[in-house]
Amino acid sequence: ILNVEQSPQSLHVQEGDSTNFTCSFPSSNFYALHWYRWETAKSPEALFVMTLNGDEKKKGRISATLNTKEGYSYLYIKGSQPEDSATYLCASINAGNMLTFGGGTRLMVKP
Amino acid sequence: NAGVTQTPKFRILKIGQSMTLQCTQDMNHNYMYWYRQDPGMGLKLIYYSVGAGITDKGEVPNGYNVSRSTTEDFPLRLELAAPSQTSVYFCASSPTGTSSRIGKNIQYFGAGTRLSVL
Numbered sequence: 001i002l003n004v005e006q007s008p009q010s011l012h013v014q015e016g017d018s019t020n021f022t023c024s025f026p027s028s029n030f031y032a033l034h035w036y037r038w039e040t041a042k043s044p045e046a047l048f049v050m051t052l053n054g055d056e057k058k059k060g061r062i063s064a065t066l067n068t069k070e071g072y073s074y075l076y077i078k079g080s081q082p083e084d085s086a087t088y089l090c091a092s093i094n095a096g097n098m099l100t101f102g103g104g105t106r107l108m109v110k111p
Numbered sequence: 112n113a114g115v116t117q118t119p120k121f122r123i124l125k126i127g128q129s130m131t132l133q134c135t136q137d138m139n140h141n142y143m144y145w146y147r148q149d150p151g152m153g154l155k156l157i158y159y160s161v162g163a164g165i166t167d168k169g170e171v172p173n174g175y176n177v178s179r180s181t182t183e184d185f186p187l188r189l190e191l192a193a194p195s196q197t198s199v200y201f202c203a204s205s206p207t208g209t210s211s212r213i214g215k216n217i218q219y220f221g222a223g224t225r226l227s228v229l
Contacts (some may be wrong), residue, residue, distance in 0.1 A: 004153075006153075034217060034218070036218075042222070043115075043201060043220035043221055043222050043223060044154075044201075044218075045220070046217035046218070046219075049217055089153060091154075099144070099156065100170075101146075101153040101154040101155075102153050103152055103153040104153050
């Protein structure tokens with residue numbers, strides 16, 4: 001069983017602020033890392049899939065980086081908007097074919 | 112395009128009752144998964160299936176059973192409901208499993224089933 005941890009657990013920011021949060025995972029047997037965005041009363045939706053050390057992915061104002069050697073990924077949101085309010089989940093996949101989720105970071109953006 | 116459909120959306124059970132949570136997908140995905148989500152705990156894998164006729168335990172399988180007779184359907188059964196099984200349950204599918212060679216097969220989630228056992 002992998003131990004995937006996310007920090008912080010929750011985050012309150014003002015509209016327009018930029019923010020970032022962390023996902024840490026065991027670096028041994030690493031295969032891929034997923035980021036999901038989970039809005040209240042909806043189901044998680046994939047944001048990024050990252051596999052290579054040094055990967056950087058971007059979707060609009062949201063971007064992510066990956067460091068597989070030290071076992072962490074950062075998710076950045078530039079100029080947060082109220083519609084960015086959601087729980088952001090990361091999940092690590094190892095060669096054993098199991099997806100292990102972190103506890104999520106709950107982001108609340110105040111207008 | 113329906114994607115992953117879960118029924119029911121909500122259910123209240125008494126201790127000791129049994130029920131089946133239904134999950135069906137119309138994307139012809141081979142892999143299907145059941146997760147439970149407890150507050151502050153993220154998603155925990157209960158069972159998964161790599162194809163029709165094949166199922167395997169995840170991290171928290173106790174108290175649950177699954178079957179996969181078709182590619183489309185992956186029902187989750189609770190035989191003797193307990194208060195510890197109060198949770199939100201999510202079904203997901205992916206095309207060929209999350210450890211494919213390029214690791215790009217993301218999971219598609221259903222809308223969830225909120226279950227309370229009283």
